[in-house]
Amino acid sequence: MHVNPRSVANYLSGISSQLEPYFPDVRLRRNGALVKRTMSGCLRRFGTPVIRKRPLNEDDIVLAVNRLGASVVHDDMLFLAMLTTGRDGLLRLGELTMPDAVLRRNSRKIVLRHTVRRLPDHFSFFLPYHKADRFYEGNTVIIQTTNRVSNPRRFFDAYITSRDTLFPLNRELWLRSNGTVPTRGWFIARLKALFPQDVAGQSLRAGGATSLAEAGVPPATIQAIGQWASDAFQIYIRKNPVLLQAMLFGRPAHQRAAQ
Incomplete structure (x- = not known):
């Protein structure tokens, strides 16, 4: 069976967890110089380039609006x-949908309808959990x-308006016509029906x-x-050349006019 070199570290971590009760020093061995150098050489020799999905731009959204608006x-x-x-809102797909696998679903992560607030200049809702929120403190998303x-x-x-007409008593914010919370697979299928293969869930956030x-x-x-998180954002910038370029050259219009 072929294993992607980038997945080897995860495999080793899982193996270490299983062996630790019997071999207490297994993690020390797993982090040893020989293992690290072997993994580094494996990535250099057998690694493949990462194919990154492109960000959704304004033209993409306009295309969706023209077809479905x-x-x-x-x-x-x-x-x-x-x-x-x-x-x-720079939301992760997991913050809008629930996992396809039933066992991975968690009702504590679902956004609720009663948290929505709508004012003339913005609307908001409470996000009970996100990837960097380990203690379910949550935070308010303002659009x-x-x-x-x-x-x-x-x-x-x-x-x-449509949701409240169909499901006035349901608690979840995002609901399909059949009364279920949309899954990741459902959203991705709709996304791929509109856009090329170089667009995926991460394209929204990017x-x-x-x-x-x-x-x-x-x-x-x-x-x-x-x-x-601070370090995660720095890595995200380095790994997304489009975003890096935008940060280097993107300036407010009045600043560009002044030069």
């Missing part, structure tokens, strides 16, 4: 609301109302971060909005 089908309204809200074609408020309001960088938003602000 006039639809009165509930699932279409749900998808557009999730797509635009996820991109502008600004804009004048763009891709304005998330437009699609969120349309979805909420697209939102790139859009903010191009608008001249400071990296620290983007990091806070996206709930990245």
Whole structure:
């Protein structure tokens, strides 16, 4: 069986956990110089380049709006609301959907309808959990109302009206027409029906971060909005050349005009 060299570290960690009750020093051996050098050589010799999905840009969202914006089908309204809200909110796909595997689902991570607040200039909801939140403290996601074609408020309001009509007593915010919380597989299938194969779930988060960088938003602000840990955000920038370029060249319009 072929194993991707990048997965070897995870395999070794799992093996170490199984052997530790019988061999207490197994983790010391696993982190030894010989093992580390062997893994490093394996990555150099057999490693393959990472194929990264591109960020969703404004033209992509406009394409989705042109195809689905006039639809009165509930699932279409749900998808557009999730797509635009996820991109502008820099949300992970796991924060919008639940896992396909039933055993991995956790009701504590589901966003609830009663936490939604809608004001003229923004709407918000409470995110009970995100990847960097180990203690379920949660935080409020705020999405600004804009004048763009891709304005998330437009699609969120349309979805909420449909959702409250169909399921006025359900507690979950995101609901399909059959009354279930959308899964990752459902969202990805809808995404791939609209866009090429170079777009995936991570494209929402990357697209939102790139859009903010191009608008001249400071990296620290983007990091806070996206709930990245400091070191994770630095790695994310280095591994996403489009975002790095946007941060290098993206400046507010008044700054560009002054030069």
